[in-house]
Amino acid sequence: MWTAATTTTTLALATAVTFIIWRAAQWFNSVDAKSHFEASQHFLEDPNSFEKVPPPSIFAEATKSLSVVIPAYNEEDRLPVTLEDLIGYLRHRRDTQDINFTYEIIIVDDGSQDNTSGIAFDYVRKYSFEAVRVIRLSRNMGKGGAVKAGMMIARGRQLLMADADGATRISDLAKLEAVMKSLTDPGQVQSTRALQQQSELGMVIGSRAHMQQAAVNKRAWHRNLLMRGFHLLVMMVIGDKVKDTQCGFKLFTRRAARSLYKNQRIKRWCFDVELIYLAQELHIPVREVDVEWREVPGSKIRITSMINMAMELLAVLLGYKVFRRWLIKTEAEA
Numbered sequence: 596m597w598t599a600a601t602t603t604t605t606l607a608l609a610t611a612v613t614f615i616i617w618r619a620a621q622w623f624n625s626v627d628a629k630s631h632f633e634a635s636q637h638f639l640e641d642p643n644s645f646e647k648v649p650p651p652s653i654f655a656e657a658t659k660s661l662s663v664v665i666p667a668y669n670e671e672d673r674l675p676v677t678l679e680d681l682i683g684y685l686r687h688r689r690d691t692q693d694i695n696f697t698y699e700i701i702i703v704d705d706g707s708q709d710n711t712s713g714i715a716f717d718y719v720r721k722y723s724f725e726a727v728r729v730i731r732l733s734r735n736m737g738k739g740g741a742v743k744a745g746m747m748i749a750r751g752r753q754l755l756m757a758d759a760d761g762a763t764r765i766s767d768l769a770k771l772e773a774v775m776k777s778l779t780d781p782g783q784v785q786s787t788r789a790l791q792q793q794s795e796l797g798m799v800i801g802s803r804a805h806m807q808q809a810a811v812n813k814r815a816w817h818r819n820l821l822m823r824g825f826h827l828l829v830m831m832v833i834g835d836k837v838k839d840t841q842c843g844f845k846l847f848t849r850r851a852a853r854s855l856y857k858n859q860r861i862k863r864w865c866f867d868v869e870l871i872y873l874a875q876e877l878h879i880p881v882r883e884v885d886v887e888w889r890e891v892p893g894s895k896i897r898i899t900s901m902i903n904m905a906m907e908l909l910a911v912l913l914g915y916k917v918f919r920r921w922l923i924k925t926e927a928e929a
Contacts, residue, residue: 662751666741677761739866801844
């Protein structure tokens with residue numbers, strides 16, 4: 596029997612659902628608006644001349660062979676070792692393998708509260724502003740936001756994302772480059788214009804999946820349970836073709852990076868999954884390569900981080916697939 600109380604309850608529920616949907620739409624629109632990177636709002640600092648230098652743009656032509664983007668938040672202790680290894684590898688490669696090989700390292704200080712910027716500027720002074728660059732974000736944006744800021748001002752034909760802790764050996768870059776060459780070498784495809792354009796697109800992901808069983812054996816049961824739940828959510832977003840989405844060692848062609856990072860919305864942990872989803876939607880080839888990885892003291896991953904990661908995955912699922920509030924811009928819509 597339909598009563599006045601039933602009517603009131605139904606109206607209240609309908610109002611509550613409408614309000615929730617409205618608030619969710621507002622949130623997705625807000626995230627979308629804040630995701631746009633404006634180079635004019637940032638600048639590079641040259642400690643040798645004390646000048647503030649306008650940053651280049653990823654939409655310009657490449658002027659370096661390789662850009663390495665390192666997001667850094669309170670990394671004054673781990674960053675020096677990583678930079679020594681990285682610079683040593685890149686200089687040795689230039690001097691012994693290819694004199695035409697050029698590189699830049701972009702350190703993005705993500706609102707650090709320690710001396711991360713000071714350490715980074717020491718390397719600018721030592722190796723030059725052309726080789727090492729620092730961009731300081733005014734506040735902590737999250738790893739995804741820091742990586743995006745660095746990628747959007749990169750000058751390389753290929754762009755590498757690498758973690759500040761140096762957990763992945765930089766020499767494994769050669770493995771990623773070999774796979775990238777198989778994706779992008781014009782000699783591997785027919786010479787039609789469409790296929791030539793496709794050959795300029797590629798994303799190669801460093802993977803620790805071959806080490807998974809050892810990691811499972813070492814982790815506490817509750818962390819394993821949370822990780823299984825996380826992987827289930829990942830499969831709901833991108834399927835099961837990529838086994839390790841979170842390794843902080845990923846290589847992009849310049850064209851692929853342009854298309855992916857201008858669309859990226861997630862600013863913290865799960866931007867990696869979002870990038871893979873975007874690559875799938877934009878038909879950018881993605882490959883996974885086993886890399887050597889080691890645990891480095893000072894990890895910032897906590898149980899609460901995993902919960903936040905799950906929320907971000909849910910946002911990707913709803914924003915792109917369910918509510919469709921986040922539209923994906925094509926290359927022509929840059």
